[in-house]
Amino acid sequence: MSLSVEALQGSHVSSYDTQKTGAAVDPKIPDEQISQKHVTHPGEAPDGGIRAWLVVFAAASVMFSTLGFLLSWGIFQAYYEENLLLHTSPSTIAWIGSTQYALACLPSLATGRMFDLGYFKIPFFAATCVLVACTFLTAECTQFWQFFLTQGVGVGVSCGIMWNPAVVIVPQWFSKRRGLALSLTTIGTVLGSIVFPVAAQNLIPLIGFKWTVRVFGFILMATLGTANVLLKRRLPPVNIRGGLFNFNAFRNKAFTIYCISGIMIVLGLDTELTYLPVSAVAIGVSKDFSFYTLAIANAASALRVSFGLMSDKIGAINTMVVMTAVTGIATIVWPFAKNESQLIAIAAIYGFSLGAYVSLYSAPLVAMGQMEDAGRRVGMFMSLIALGGAAGPPISGAISTATGGFVAAGYYSGGSIIFGVALLLVARYLHLGRLWGKF
Incomplete structure (x- = not known):
């Protein structure tokens, strides 16, 4: 999934804004009660300062190493199809990437709850070690099941353990400038999704696939080592009733519809990123340049900073609706590209518009509950959208194999997004109680 997630932008709701003493109570989820025993309130978010911006830098490093790395899956899909897994079908190979996307979301159910309870540093460090080790092990793999276990399961789970805390921790340090801070955080995703494909394109011919992947391992060691040192929570842990999976949250109809929307969007969101290099070769683009189409799409999403600022003005869902619709249209149009220039234009539009959902999808969750419970709420959402992340690319691969092209796959994935x-729009209406408004 292209799903960074990765951000809690667009909402300035804070438990400390609504009540100066005690915890905020959200009438939409009445059964979530905060245990007030031994809870202290450190005051308003600083909205800046060296410590806060170092947290942003650390979170960006996490995004670079997790979602940025995962969004580079297309380079592995193309290389495996043409070299290491030559006799394996594209849809089967795609299960490695889709498993990564799904497992990057699924552990959030546990890690979000653990973060709320104060368990953060040790799981984060353990996941760092697993991700680096699995990356080095990928260089030694030769068979599908080996790639699936190390790259699909190992890399996916470890990314998922680290992703959620990075998503939740930045809003603790920012309130009025939250959109800007988390837009800057997602730049890490953009850089990772550019660096890894470009590095692969240039390093594989020089040092081979094995050493290229080992270089990736050393890069991850450095970036995640930095994140382990600098990433720090500001608010104290608070235990909110409800357990690991809080079913009371689904009494909020807006939250329920929003989760279903996320599953449908993610079901089609990663198709173009997964098969872009393969489709480029199919229309006559050189293999040497095909990897760059992925980097171009990811580079275009660097403008996602503007979406963060826009969401602070008009609301996250309002921003996502417009730009994600463009993503769906670009996905439908993508298979109709006939030459390199058309494919580049479509990839750029797709990548640019994709940045809105990837940056903002978590923002409405802040307004749908309490800040103290944000980790669990985001974790539930990400675990649910993992269903779409797991099924999307393999379904698209099976459709393209059956039809002999990507046109039907484009209609399927683009239609799911739209x-x-x-x-x-339904979720916005249910939350606001009217057809239009900032949300």
């Missing part, structure tokens, strides 16, 4: 956008 249907999810329609559900976003």
Whole structure:
């Protein structure tokens, strides 16, 4: 999934804004009660300062190493199809990437709850070690099941353990400038999704696939080592009733529809990123340049900073609705590109618009509950959208194999995205109680 997630932008709701003493109570989720025993309130978010911006830098390093790395899956898909897994079908190979996307979301159910309870540093460090080790092990793999276990399961789970804390921790340090701070955080995703494909394109011919992947391992060791040192929470842990999976949250109809929308959008969101290099070769683009199409799409999403600022002005869902609809249209149009220039233009539009959902998808969750419970709420959402992340690329691969092209796969994935956008409008209506408003 292209799903960074990765951000809690667009909402300035804070438990300390609504009540100066005690915890905020959200009438939409009445059964979530905060245990007030031994809880202290450190005051308003600083909205700046060296410590806060170092946290942003650390979170960006996490995004670079997790979502940025995962969004580079297309380079592995293309290389495996043409070299190491030559006799394995594209849809089967795609299960490695889709498993990564799904498992990057699924552990959030546990890690979000653990973060709320104060368990953060040790799981984060352990996941760092697993991710680096699995990356080095990938260089030694030769068979599908080996790639699936190390790259699909190992890399996916470890990314998922680290992703959620990075998503939740930055809003603790920023309130009025939250959109800007988390937009800057997601720049790490952009850089990772550019660096890894470009590095692969240039290093594989020089040092081979094995040493290229080992170089990736050393890069991850450095970036995640920095994140382990600098990433720090500001608010104290608070135990909110409800357990690991809080079903009371789904009494909020807006939250329920928003989760269904996320599943549908993610079901189609990663198709173009996964098969872009393969489709480029199919229309006559050189293999040497095909990897760059992925880097171009990811580079275009660097403008996602503007979406963060826009969400602070008009609301996260309002921003996502417009731009994610463009993503769906670009996905439908993508298979109709006939030459390199058309493919580059479509990839750039797709990558640019994709940045809105990837940056903002978590923002509405802040307004749908209490800040103290944000980790669990985001974790539930990400675990649910993992269903779409797991199924999307393999389904698209099976459709393209059956039809002999990507046109039907484009209709399927683009249609899923646009249907999810329609559900976003429903979620906004249910939350606001009217057809239009900032949210």
